[in-house]
Amino acid sequence: MNIATVIVDVPALGTDKEFDYLIPEKWIGIIETGMRVAVPFGPRTIQGFVTGLKNDSSFSEKLKELKEPLDLTPVLNEELLKLGEWLATDTLSFKISCFQAMLPAAMKAKYEKRFLRINMDDNPFLDDLFDGKTEITWKKAEEQNILPALHAQIKLGNAEVVYNVKSLANKKMRKVYQTMMNNEEIILLVNSLPQNAINQKRILEYVIKRQAIQYTAKELAETGSPQSSIQALVKKGVFTEKSEEIYRDPFAHKQFNRSAPLPLTEEQNKVIAPILETIESENYETFLLYGVTGSGKTEIYLQSIQRVLDKGQEAIVLVPEISLTPQMVDRFKSRFGDDVAVLHSGLSIGEKYDEWRKVQRKEAKVVVGARSAVFAPFENLGIIIIDEEHETSYKQEELPRYHARDVAIYRAKHHHCPVILGSATPSLETFARAQKKVYHQLTLAKRMNNKELPHVSIIDMREEMRDGNRSMFSRELHSKLEDRLEKKEQTILFLNRRGHSSFMMCRDCGYVMQCPHCDISLTYHQYTNEMKCHYCGYISFVPSTCPECSSNHIRYFGTGTQKVEEELYKIFPEARVVRMDVDTTGRKGAHEKLLEHFQSGKADILLGTQMIAKGLDFPNITLVGVLSADTMLHLPDFRASEKTFQLLTQVSGRAGRHELSGEVVIQTYTPEHYSVEYAGDQDYNRFYHQEMVMRKVGSYPPFYYLTLITISHEDLMKTVSTTEKITKYVQSRISNEAIILGPVASPIPRINNRYRYQCLIKYKHEPELKPTLHKVLEHYQQQYIKEGLAISIDVNPYMMM
DNA sequence: GAACAACACCCG
DNA sequence: GGGTGTTGTTCG
Numbered sequence: 001m002n003i004a005t006v007i008v009d010v011p012a013l014g015t016d017k018e019f020d021y022l023i024p025e026k027w028i029g030i031i032e033t034g035m036r037v038a039v040p041f042g043p044r045t046i047q048g049f050v051t052g053l054k055n056d057s058s059f060s061e062k063l064k065e066l067k068e069p070l071d072l073t074p075v076l077n078e079e080l081l082k083l084g085e086w087l088a089t090d091t092l093s094f095k096i097s098c099f100q101a102m103l104p105a106a107m108k109a110k111y112e113k114r115f116l117r118i119n120m121d122d123n124p125f126l127d128d129l130f131d132g133k134t135e136i137t138w139k140k141a142e143e144q145n146i147l148p149a150l151h152a153q154i155k156l157g158n159a160e161v162v163y164n165v166k167s168l169a170n171k172k173m174r175k176v177y178q179t180m181m182n183n184e185e186i187i188l189l190v191n192s193l194p195q196n197a198i199n200q201k202r203i204l205e206y207v208i209k210r211q212a213i214q215y216t217a218k219e220l221a222e223t224g225s226p227q228s229s230i231q232a233l234v235k236k237g238v239f240t241e242k243s244e245e246i247y248r249d250p251f252a253h254k255q256f257n258r259s260a261p262l263p264l265t266e267e268q269n270k271v272i273a274p275i276l277e278t279i280e281s282e283n284y285e286t287f288l289l290y291g292v293t294g295s296g297k298t299e300i301y302l303q304s305i306q307r308v309l310d311k312g313q314e315a316i317v318l319v320p321e322i323s324l325t326p327q328m329v330d331r332f333k334s335r336f337g338d339d340v341a342v343l344h345s346g347l348s349i350g351e352k353y354d355e356w357r358k359v360q361r362k363e364a365k366v367v368v369g370a371r372s373a374v375f376a377p378f379e380n381l382g383i384i385i386i387d388e389e390h391e392t393s394y395k396q397e398e399l400p401r402y403h404a405r406d407v408a409i410y411r412a413k414h415h416h417c418p419v420i421l422g423s424a425t426p427s428l429e430t431f432a433r434a435q436k437k438v439y440h441q442l443t444l445a446k447r448m449n450n451k452e453l454p455h456v457s458i459i460d461m462r463e464e465m466r467d468g469n470r471s472m473f474s475r476e477l478h479s480k481l482e483d484r485l486e487k488k489e490q491t492i493l494f495l496n497r498r499g500h501s502s503f504m505m506c507r508d509c510g511y512v513m514q515c516p517h518c519d520i521s522l523t524y525h526q527y528t529n530e531m532k533c534h535y536c537g538y539i540s541f542v543p544s545t546c547p548e549c550s551s552n553h554i555r556y557f558g559t560g561t562q563k564v565e566e567e568l569y570k571i572f573p574e575a576r577v578v579r580m581d582v583d584t585t586g587r588k589g590a591h592e593k594l595l596e597h598f599q600s601g602k603a604d605i606l607l608g609t610q611m612i613a614k615g616l617d618f619p620n621i622t623l624v625g626v627l628s629a630d631t632m633l634h635l636p637d638f639r640a641s642e643k644t645f646q647l648l649t650q651v652s653g654r655a656g657r658h659e660l661s662g663e664v665v666i667q668t669y670t671p672e673h674y675s676v677e678y679a680g681d682q683d684y685n686r687f688y689h690q691e692m693v694m695r696k697v698g699s700y701p702p703f704y705y706l707t708l709i710t711i712s713h714e715d716l717m718k719t720v721s722t723t724e725k726i727t728k729y730v731q732s733r734i735s736n737e738a739i740i741l742g743p744v745a746s747p748i749p750r751i752n753n754r755y756r757y758q759c760l761i762k763y764k765h766e767p768e769l770k771p772t773l774h775k776v777l778e779h780y781q782q783q784y785i786k787e788g789l790a791i792s793i794d795v796n797p798y799m800m801m
Numbered sequence: 802g803a804a805c806a807a808c809a810c811c812c813g
Numbered sequence: 814g815g816g817t818g819t820t821g822t823t824c825g
Contacts, residue, residue, distance in 0.1 A: 008824085010802050019825045042824040043804055059825050 002028055003057050004066060006048035008041055009109055011094045011399075013781050019048070020057040021066040031066070034074030034081055036107070038067040038165040045163035047109035049099050050074075051081055070167060075103060075360070077379060079414055086410065092773055092793050093400035101400055102375035104343075106353035112164040113138035115150050119158035126158060135162075172350065174246050175217040177230065177239035183208055189238065199229035204238070214242075247354040250347055254326075256334040261306065262299050271442040275304050278418040279311065279382060286409060288389075288434040289422040291444030292682070293653030294451065297422045298328075300444075301385050302335050304420065305366060309339065313382025313417070314365045318404055320391040321345060321370040326592055327617060332368045343369030343376070371396060374404045374411070381415040384408045389421035389430055390646055392639075395798040403796060405430075424653065424684075425646040428695065431688055432702040454624070454655040454662035456680045460671045461628070472567060477625050477665045484623050485575055485604055491623040493568075493607045494651045495561055496631045502560045504531065506546035507553040513543065519750040524556045526563075536752040561607055564627065568605065580608035610647070612654075622662045624655040629668040629676050636747040637800045638700045641675040645687050648679035699739055701796075704762040707769065708797040709776075710746060712754040712790045722789060723757040726776055730761065733772040738763035747801045754790070770795075 005018040021039055023031050031037065031050060039048045045067055057063055076084070076099060084098040091098075100108060117126060117134045129146055130136050138161075141147050153159040181189070190204050206223045207215070220230050234241050264272065271289065278285045291297045305315040319328055321344060332340050341355040341364035358364040359376050367376040371394055374384070386394065386408060394404040405421065412419045421430055421439070434441035447453070459474040469475060484491050502524040504513045513522045515533035522531040522540060531540040546554045561581045568577055578598045580591070591611075598606045599618050606612060632644050648666060655662025668676050678687035696703050709726060713719040723743035731740055742759030749756055763769060773793050780791055 006825085010824085012802065014822090015802085015824070021825065039825085041803095044802090044824090046802090057825080061825070063825055 001053040005052045008048040034076040036070040104356040110166045178214045199225035259334040286419040286439045294447040295444035296448040308382030314378040339365040343373040389423040390427040456664040489622040490620045508551040509549040511548040576603040578603040626666045645675040708794045712756045719755040
């Protein structure tokens with residue numbers, strides 16, 4: 001086996017294939033499938049993944065030798081390599097992008113270009129160019145404007161360019177000092193030291209006191225002695241100096257109280273039985289764990305995982321990014337201790353890398369993390385759990401556009417283990433599959449403490465308006481807020497800002513400030529006092545008079561959290577409000593701090609957007625107010641009703657989870673809409689049936705699969721004509737059963753001066769579709785990429801914009 | 802994606 | 814001729 005097949009780090013269609021490389025003699029037997037290697041590629045050296053080993057190549061020319069391995073052990077096992085290939089075909093992405101998506105960001109290659117001086121003769125000009133050294137980085141040369149001069153020297157044979165592949169990953173190391181001396185020897189040494197060597201003496205006294213075999217640099221430094229005296233002792237042979245890898249521990253400052261399994265209710269016992277059976281019999285099966293909020297889903301997860309661990313297997317738990325609050329992590333850490341690795345975007349690149357390495361080295365058995373944690377490199381998986389299964393954050397919007405649920409099921413089939421999809425409001429796709437017995441449905445209908453679900457009142461804001469109430473708080477919400485403030489109970493106010501955020505409009509002529517590069521209105525940001533485009537980042541001043549008609553009746557509309565906060569202070573000056581949105585939670589850890597502040601009772605009202613809808617479980621919350629339930633309802637998205645229902649149900653579930661019972665007030669302009677009405681009744685079943693009718697009529701999932709093709713280009717005509725051509729071509733290659741919508745302009749027809757057209761394909765079974773789309777990409781990518789034509793294909797899209 | 806060869810163009 | 818900018822090809 002002296003030839004390696006390699007997928008190289010060039011995300012392009014022409015390079016999305018295996019390249020053969022000779023393995024140099026000294027690496028034979030060391031280089032394995034799944035390792036990262038540095039390979040020469042054209043004139044450069046780049047990173048690649050070894051996908052296989054073989055003895056002969058069909059490549060007709062002479063093979064190049066690969067340069068060196070970048071790992072000691074493979075970073076991708078056979079399963080993950082196969083998964084990557086499948087993912088690439090399934091989502092129409094490049095293999096290299098899929099491999100990279102499976103690994104922590106720290107493993108992405110960093111490339112470095114340097115000039116090396118070859119001619120060492122006395123040459124003042126060369127000395128000057130290289131600043132007296134033997135090499136200079138490309139970056140430095142560029143800054144100093146000496147690139148042309150260096151190129152000239154390369155031609156003369158006085159210098160050359162070397163390419164380096166560096167791993168972004170840096171293991172955190174620390175110095176440790178070991179001593180082989182016993183007490184007597186040390187005392188002898190202390191006595192032989194000169195009088196003034198107090199620092200060395202102090203260290204040795206510490207050593208005698210501690211009697212440890214090894215000391216960290218930090219420990220020795222704490223004796224108050226400088227680094228130089230430690231080095232002096234190393235020289236004298238007291239210590240041997242070593243480096244060892246340490247893990248960055250994001251939870252180092254935290255104490256986790258060990259928790260024991262809780263006794264299960266009768267209902268929970270019924271539900272967990274088939275899961276445990278599947279774990280025992282090592283079969284693949286997908287379960288839908290459908291349970292209302294507070295019904296004890298997490299305990300089911302924990303005890304299922306316990307069984308998996310008892311069998312010596314491993315577990316993956318996916319949670320939506322937003323709910324990776326300490327609360328969730330706490331529950332897993334306190335049950336499974338150091339067996340848990342946590343992977344989420346709040347960690348630094350290095351921290352993520354360390355958590356990943358814990359898994360790779362089998363030091364962790366349970367991974368709790370967001371979407372990408374589904375790729376955790378376990379080899380003996382016993383269960384995959386996806387909590388809040390309906391969350392759209394499980395779909396990655398960038399390449400590769402995969403859905404964690406699909407990956408989970410793929411991996412579970414490979415490992416013969418169960419997948420649990422947990423939700424109080426399952427996605428229609430999942431629930432429909434459970435109804436069809438594709439998934440095994442398990443239901444938890446009762447809340448654990450037998451608390452009743454909170455009472456929900458739906459307020460028609462049109463009526464409030466008619467009765468002369470122009471405030472954003474209905475009379476009912478107002479009086480309930482007053483009541484809670486008096487009783488010192490807590491309230492959550494939820495503002496569904498997605499849909500329309502605050503924009504400027506002239507009351508006289510109706511002018512709305514638009515982004516000059518995108519067909520979207522600018523959003524007003526109070527904290528910076530700017531008008532900002534959410535798509536291209538364009539920033540403009542805030543007009544004081546209307547640019548169209550010069551009227552000074554230009555005002556901002558839509559309700560931002562800041563505006564609600566101001567209003568709250570006006571009505572309830574004594575209320576202590578915590579505001580949570582992108583502005584107040586930007587900094588790392590801010591999220592947790594605000595929640596802690598609220599939890600400890602230092603605030604009366606928690607005001608926020610989406611991010612407060614999930615996972616919060618505070619005993620003193622007795623009122624939940626939704627300020628405008630229907631802003632999302634009018635988005636051009638067939639899932640708008642589903643999302644509205646889910647969100648309203650989720651927020652309502654925040655109230656009265658403990659001793660105190662709760663109330664929910666939902667304010668809306670469309671109380672008659674079924675998603676609002678059924679959310680008010682907390683009636684998932686009726687919502688499901690109504691929504692399924694709508695989906696059937698519209699030929700949407702779960703009745704049809706979708707694939708969305710979006711074409712964008714600076715020139716409108718080019719965009720339209722290309723979309724037309726592609727649509728026609730696709731139509732000619734697939735059956736009449738499929739429905740093709742388009743070409744039509746995208747919901748946002750222009751972003752960053754690029755026009756956007758799209759074509760939506762609805763289908764049930766089209767084996768030719770993916771090959772056809774691949775051909776489309778091949779055809780156009782080659783032909784048009786230089787003109788700036790962009791084609792994006794999203795299989796099972798969640799964002800229709 | 803990036804390097805480079807091939808090509809076109811311009812210089813006055 | 815030579816410098817400069819653009820385009821197309823290729824990478825094992």
